Amino acid sequence: MDAISRLNIVTNEVDIMQFESFVEESRDWWDAYFRHIKQLDKEGRLYPKDRKFLYPNIIVATQCKGYYLVELMGAVRSYSTLVTKRHREDSIYRYLSQFDDGEPNPVVTFDSSNNALRFLCLSQKGMRDSALARFPHLELYQTKVRNVDGHGSVLAFGDKFRSCAIENCVLVNTRDQLVRCKGILWLGILRNSVTRSELVDLFVKVTESGEIKGVHPTTRQRDARLTLAGQLQSMYLFPNLRETTLGEFFKLHPDVIKLAFKTDCFKYEPYLEWIEHDGTVTDEAINPDLLVQRPDGFFDIYDLKTALLDITRITKGARNRRRFIEYVEEGVSQLANYREYFRYPRNAAYAKDKYNVVVENPKLVLVVGTFDNVDINEVEQACRKYKNVEIVDYDTLCQMFMGSPQDNDP
Known part of the structure; x- marks a missing residue:
């Protein structure tokens, strides 16, 4: 906790963050965190020893109607830096569902602060056998939760929602005969009325357990390939993605x-x-x-x-x-x-x-x-x-x- 606390940014309890401040402070916080983890790794203080980690190298900050999102993307063996990309999307439900902005019948609804999901595959209805052939990284997720009568985004947000974190999850989205997957390394979602203290509070609560967060844990050589493939697919299936952002992914991988x-x-x-x-x-x-x-x-x-x-x-x-x-x-x-x-x-x-x-x-x-x-x-x-x-x-x-x-x- 002490090591993480030293990374905290001085905050004003009442100031609502403008988007640019949200982007900069998110990037600076995670960069400081990963540099801390890199130093621990150099000193041989990461456990378990048999597990390898793939680090992000892109941070995508998105401004949606009513929400700010910050997503860590990429998969590299050694942490260097985070390249910042800004994105704008009208609807958070289009961002998450990859199809449309319709009101969903979700798998999970968030309606408070600092909610979290980890290591889950979330889907609407049944998952077709063809999905695994097209999205091989699905085999990395053993725990699957689905809504047999669901439609639209698998996640929704209530009136009291303030913040949540999605870690090492995959969202399987369907429409008619189409299937798309959004693999999430780490995604923070916050109301756009977020204060600096709320933002840092989410980051601290995510990382205070002592487990390494924001990384892909791998044990098999094949897992690294699957993980990178999943990140690539999540990138090109990103709604309204700029060509330059996609090109940056190839440059960095x-x-x-x-x-x-x-x-x-x-x-x-x-x-x-x-x-x-x-x-x-x-x-x-x-x-x-x-x-x-x-x-x-x-x-x-x-x-x-x-x-x-x-x-x-x-x-x-x-x-x-x-x-x-x-x-x-x-x-x-x-x-x-x-x-x-x-x-x-x-x-x-x-x-x-x-x-x-x-x-x-x-x-x-x-x-x-x-x-x-x-x-x-x-x-x-x-x-x-x-x-x-x-x-x-x-x-x-x-x-x-x-x-x-x-x-x-x-």
Whole structure:
């Protein structure tokens, strides 16, 4: 308790926190906490000795109507820092259910202060067998609670609710035939009328038991892979997520790219100035999301879009006129622009000198969509007019990561 108390921030009992203060103080508190845990680990004072911990490296602060949320995300072997991401969502129920903001018939209703849930799988109705195939991290949760007549968010909040903490849980959300999972490492939910003292009180009560909180405990090598896969899926199934936040996740977890795309080398967001062009280029530079090295030493070009959670199909038109929706079409056009950059010798020389990258006959890969809105046959038909263009959805990327050889687990 004394060690944790030293991390506390001086608070004003009556001041209602503005969102930016909530973000900064949450980030500073958890950063101080994990640095304390890191020091204990360095001194060999963490128990049990046979258990390994995966630490977060992203903190997502979200402002919803009536609520503030702070969520720890990521899974790395050694704590370094927390990258702060801000998010805005109209409804807390859409944030939790991943589908809509309708009034739920929940599994659990919170209606007081400092409530907590740990190590649970919460779901509405029955969980389909196909869910485990798509979301393999579900096997990590042995205790399952479901509401057979439920709908909407599995969590709800009463009039007297002030704060709660969700730790190492997974929320299984369904709508019609669709299933999504939100894996939660640690999530704090508070009324947006929260005071500084209430915020710190929640953090202190969460951590005062002496158990390490905000981390993924693992005992098997496979658990680390499952945990990271679950974090990836929770990230791309995050409603209204910005592309930059998703890209940050890949930047901070390079093993996902290396194992999924079977590469030892990739460049994240290289900044390449136009040195040579045909005179029509108005951009100063290209900034592709990823350049991924192939076995032959040359690099392919990748662009990361979002999962398009509110789109039912990424293609349109009948088979004989099958084409992509505009968002995907723009992504493919952007990739073609990147390819054109490398066709100019001075640009190619500049890229080799700056990043040691050589691009020749590149594959253009757009990562977009999920199993819910990507039909492989329709995608192949829409790709007929392109050369060396591939579409990879995020669920397939996750399966590629899970299916890669096990000896290089993160």
